[in-house]
Amino acid sequence: MSVEELGPRVILNLCGGKLQITESTLGCIIVAFVLAIVFIYLGSGLKEVPKGKQIWAELIVEKIYGLTEENMGKENLWFAPYVGTLFSFILIGSALGLIGIRPITADVNVTFALSILTFLIIQFFGWKTHGFKGKIKEMCDPYPFMFPLKIIEDCTLPVSLGFRLYGNILGGMVIVDLWLGLMTKLSNYLTTIPFLRFATALPLNGFFDMFEPVIQTFIFTMLTMTFLAIALRKEEN
Amino acid sequence: MGTLAIGAGLAMAGAALGIGIGQGFAVGKGLEGMSRQPELSGKIQTSMIVGMAIMETIGVLAFVISIMLTGKIG
Numbered sequence: 001m002s003v004e005e006l007g008p009r010v011i012l013n014l015c016g017g018k019l020q021i022t023e024s025t026l027g028c029i030i031v032a033f034v035l036a037i038v039f040i041y042l043g044s045g046l047k048e049v050p051k052g053k054q055i056w057a058e059l060i061v062e063k064i065y066g067l068t069e070e071n072m073g074k075e076n077l078w079f080a081p082y083v084g085t086l087f088s089f090i091l092i093g094s095a096l097g098l099i100g101i102r103p104i105t106a107d108v109n110v111t112f113a114l115s116i117l118t119f120l121i122i123q124f125f126g127w128k129t130h131g132f133k134g135k136i137k138e139m140c141d142p143y144p145f146m147f148p149l150k151i152i153e154d155c156t157l158p159v160s161l162g163f164r165l166y167g168n169i170l171g172g173m174v175i176v177d178l179w180l181g182l183m184t185k186l187s188n189y190l191t192t193i194p195f196l197r198f199a200t201a202l203p204l205n206g207f208f209d210m211f212e213p214v215i216q217t218f219i220f221t222m223l224t225m226t227f228l229a230i231a232l233r234k235e236e237n
Numbered sequence: 238m239g240t241l242a243i244g245a246g247l248a249m250a251g252a253a254l255g256i257g258i259g260q261g262f263a264v265g266k267g268l269e270g271m272s273r274q275p276e277l278s279g280k281i282q283t284s285m286i287v288g289m290a291i292m293e294t295i296g297v298l299a300f301v302i303s304i305m306l307t308g309k310i311g
Contacts, residue, residue, distance in 0.1 A: 006304065160294050167297030170304075219290040222283075 006170070008107050024107035031093050031104060039088075060084070071225040076232055079225070082121070086114065087221045094169050094213030097176065098205060103213075106170040108162065115162035118224045123154070126231035157227060161220060168216050172208030179204055241310050245303035252299030259292045 012021035042057040050058055064084040069077055093104040104110050127135050139150045179201055187196040267285035271278040 006308070160298075163301060164290065164294045164297050167300050168293070171297070171300055215286065215290070219287060222287055223291075226287075 006174075008102060022107070023102050024104045024110050027093070027096065027101065027104040028110060031089065031096075035088055035092060067221075068225065071222065072229040072232075076229065079228060083221050083225060086118075086224065087217055090114070090165070090217040090220055091213055094165075094216060095209055097173060097209040103169050103173060103209075105165055106173050108166045111166040112158070112162040114165075114220070115158040118161060118227075119154075119158040122157070122227055122231045125228070129232055129234065161223060165216055165220055168212060172212050176201055176204050176208055238310055241306050245306035248299045248303045248306070249296075252296045256292055256296045260289050263289055263292065 008023040010020045010022050011026060013019075014021065039057075042053050042060075046054060046057075061084070064087065065077065065080045068080040068083050072079060090105060093110070096103045130138060140147050180197055183196040183200055184194040187194045263285055267281055270281050274281075
């Protein structure tokens with residue numbers, strides 16, 4: 001991690017530099033594999049009476065389903081697996097700064113991939129539940145000239161979702177890096193060993209690598225659920 | 238080149254000013270509601286945090302803009 005180059009490092013160049021494998025690509029694959037292995041392990045060998053790891057698995061699943069039901073209603077409960085996947089992936093991906101790896105969500109490509117996925121799901125299920133005519137009618141509500149405004153409103157959703165997560169995580173990463181650089185400089189006045197880097201960044205780590213990812217993950221999934229619930233809502237009359 | 242640096246700083250300053258005032262209002266009103274109805278504090282807190290995050294988007298967008306500007310200085 002260094003402030004001079006804000007983008008992720010390129011690890012592998014394929015096809016003469018056209019296809020680049022960066023740190024965040026590799027990080028995404030590793031996080032996905034680790035999450036899959038952990039959750040398959042937690043979900044294997046379920047018994048009638050929960051014991052050991054099954055208690056944790058049930059706790060996680062119960063919380064995710066509760067959150068989904070609270071925000072989207074009982075009839076849309078089948079979105080809970082998507083919400084849970086999004087939640088765990090973003091949480092682990094943003095908190096990677098704790099172990100000194102560049103957080104994968106500090107890359108605009110990763111966050112935009114996630115937000116465009118959310119956008120596509122919202123649009124797909126919105127058109128599916130309302131039908132073509134119903135959706136057009138809803139977008140022309142209350143006045144027909146609102147139609148272009150509604151299109152703009154729909155298109156700003158992935159942009160704001162993606163940039164919010166990216167900016168927050170990148171900002172935290174930059175601040176922790178600047179602090180470490182300052183500590184190196186200060187300790188260089190005394191000795192050549194950068195001893196001041198030891199443990200002085202812990203409060204910053206606590207805020208930017210533990211608190212901020214939880215809040216941002218919560219907000220990302222919360223907004224996803226809210227907009228999905230709005231798109232899926234049927235008219236009462 | 239110097240104007241780029243000033244612009245990057247000004248972008249952050251303006252955004253931070255607005256967001257600071259806005260989030261202050263949000264937290265103040267949220268706390269008011271919580272102290273009036275402590276049994277609803279969980280719900281109020283959730284919507285307060287989500288609202289604050291939506292406000293923060295503007296600041297984050299300004300941050301992205303100023304990073305783009307600083308990238309052009311070198």
